[in-house]
Amino acid sequence: MPELPEVETIKNELSPYILGRTVTGVDLPWEGIVRQPSASEFRSRLIGQKITKISRRGKYLILNLSSSEFLIIHLKMSGALLFGNEASEPPKYTRATFRLDDGTIIFFRDPRKFGVLRLVEDKNSIVGELGPEPLEANFTHEVLAQRLHKRTAPIKALLSDQKVIAGVGNMYADEALFASKIHPLRAGGSLTKDEIKRLHQAIIEVLKSGIGNKGASIENYIRPDGTLGTAHTQFKVAHRRGETCPRCGTPLERIAVRHRGTYFCPKCQRER
DNA sequence: CCCGGAACCTGAAGGC
């Protein structure tokens, strides 16, 4: 499922195909994918616009348009953006198709229909409340400490909260907690300064590693050219049900935190 | 404001 490294990879690999191109057609086989405005208005306002910039904020993709509006895309759990041309058959579960002026076609494939398309004038209406970008210089361990201060929710839940840190989801939260040897159920505000420093470093490392491996192909994640990422092969605990800790050999445990599958080593990540 | 749980959605996997 796409988290920061997956969305970053999609942005990088899609960029040469769409930057500077003009949208000439929009098909919506399932109109429910458009959150705002209405599907018909979305179509008419998007057609004719040139894509002048593509960026990422958290797990959102942001396309700047020549009209000064923004096309904001969220892939949620099962969404993928795939490129093709006029000869391409739409992949199964295609929910939206964008035709560009050079014949390139971008397919939004999304089996579970969680994905969202928005066309907005003010991008901050969507991404304005997000927490800091973990790979930018202003994300320091002091900033992390301040955002966890006095929070009583489990650290795993806080790491996955986009208002605390943008871009970290279920998989990379588990990896960062394992790397920093912190139990997922520890209250966020109970972490020591040293633990927060380790966690801060671990978040940056697991995300950078994920990007270096072009994302983790768990579930439906697929790169725009149809190939898979390899980040999941580097995972130490995430989704490694029934396996043992690569550090100490203890069988990994799986618990539910906020109904989310959470993998950890009960020996390396002690409860206190 | 903070926390936890339900809802959205459907393919895959497991149980009987």
Next chain:
DNA sequence: TGCCTTCAGGTTCCGG
């Protein structure tokens, strides 16, 4: 073999 139930999780909404 096949039907039924459960699981997967990012975000949003809602109640306490």
